[in-house]
Amino acid sequence: MAFFLEKFKRIYKYLIILNIILLTFIIYHLFFSKYYWEETGEKKFVVEPGRNLDQIITELKLNNIVPSSLLFKIVVKLTGKEGQIISNHYLFKNGMSNLELLELLTDRVANQKIKLTIPEGYSIRQIGNLIEKKLSLSKDKFYQESSIDSLINILGLKDKIKNLEGFLYPDTYDIPPSISEKALVQLLFNEFQKKIFNINGIELKDTALLNVVTLASIIQGETRIEKEMPVVAGVYKNRLRKNMRLEADPTIQYILPDGPRRLLYEDLKINSPYNTYKTKGLPPGPINNPGISAIKAALNPEDHKFLFFVATGEGGHKFSENYEQHLNAVKEYRAKQKNDSIKKK
Numbered sequence: 001m002a003f004f005l006e007k008f009k010r011i012y013k014y015l016i017i018l019n020i021i022l023l024t025f026i027i028y029h030l031f032f033s034k035y036y037w038e039e040t041g042e043k044k045f046v047v048e049p050g051r052n053l054d055q056i057i058t059e060l061k062l063n064n065i066v067p068s069s070l071l072f073k074i075v076v077k078l079t080g081k082e083g084q085i086i087s088n089h090y091l092f093k094n095g096m097s098n099l100e101l102l103e104l105l106t107d108r109v110a111n112q113k114i115k116l117t118i119p120e121g122y123s124i125r126q127i128g129n130l131i132e133k134k135l136s137l138s139k140d141k142f143y144q145e146s147s148i149d150s151l152i153n154i155l156g157l158k159d160k161i162k163n164l165e166g167f168l169y170p171d172t173y174d175i176p177p178s179i180s181e182k183a184l185v186q187l188l189f190n191e192f193q194k195k196i197f198n199i200n201g202i203e204l205k206d207t208a209l210l211n212v213v214t215l216a217s218i219i220q221g222e223t224r225i226e227k228e229m230p231v232v233a234g235v236y237k238n239r240l241r242k243n244m245r246l247e248a249d250p251t252i253q254y255i256l257p258d259g260p261r262r263l264l265y266e267d268l269k270i271n272s273p274y275n276t277y278k279t280k281g282l283p284p285g286p287i288n289n290p291g292i293s294a295i296k297a298a299l300n301p302e303d304h305k306f307l308f309f310v311a312t313g314e315g316g317h318k319f320s321e322n323y324e325q326h327l328n329a330v331k332e333y334r335a336k337q338k339n340d341s342i343k344k345k
Contacts, residue, residue, distance in 0.1 A: 031075060031099040035067045042091050044136050044177055049087040056085055065092055072098050081106050089178035113174035120170045120291035121220040141181040151189055156206040166213040166286025167192045195292050216298035217286035221250025225316055226293045233301035235309055246276040254287035313337060
């Protein structure tokens with residue numbers, strides 16, 4: 001009898017341990033197991049006012065944000081948060097647990113924002129591609145909103161530019177998930193106005209503003225090195241003064257449907273008012289959205305005699321006063337490219 005009693009106690013002990021392990025597994029799976037959907041990136045989700053718990057959970061499952069409606073509902077019930085889900089716009093990251101999702105849906109103090117960095121020198125087309133990926137907005141709608149006459153009129157540039165290329169300020173922004181394409185254009189445009197008119201002594205408007213921003217966009221396209229920007233600006237000022245073509249590669253990149261890419265000689269023959277290899281003077285408008293350093297360089301170009309520049313292959317540029325010096329600099333660059341190519345093999 002004592003033997004069977006001892007055996008029963010041992011079995012009972014194992015059953016308790018087994019139940020604890022099973023309960024731990026269930027709790028972990030319910031609350032903490034992370035769910036990864038097959039789609040890449042983040043997902044927007046809207047809890048509309050008046051939605052009940054079952055409707056919200058059904059929509060979460062339909063959007064493939066939770067793997068199981070039943071399991072998520074159990075978590076909601078166990079935590080006692082049935083009536084605490086807040087009507088709002090949300091952005092869910094891939095790999096969140098049921099508990100993390102519920103905490104986000106019920107947190108009244110959470111100020112959910114998406115960090116969006118627009119690099120200096122991005123064109124409207126590039127910004128559109130970026131926000132489609134990062135914010136799930138429509139790049140086509142963004143482009144349409146950037147062509148609204150009311151904003152262009154604020155600049156005094158009606159009939160002179162077709163959209164706000166050059167006037168959407170590149171920076172890092174905290175964006176609410178509920179933002180629309182129209183509101184985003186307005187935000188970037190407002191920031192441009194704030195930055196440009198905060199420059200000491202600036203009194204630009206209409207054509208003068210357009211010319212400065214257009215030149216700044218070319219400078220931005222040529223170099224990322226801040227100390228080089230006034231030098232590059234001086235080169236273009238000298239070429240304009242001498243009635244020379246600017247021959248700026250970034251203006252060609254702007255008109256390429258498959259750019260940016262390595263330029264070919266045929267690209268320089270494209271018929272376009274933006275092709276500064278064929279037309280003299282500035283192009284009709286900016287070719288990207290420049291940062292404040294490029295704008296300041298366009299306003300204050302360095303005074304020198306340089307007319308040409310070419311990449312050094314080390315990040316910067318070599319500047320020349322005449323074509324003969326420029327050809328020698330080009331030879332140096334090509335020789336360096338060849339040596340670097342040999343070293344990689």
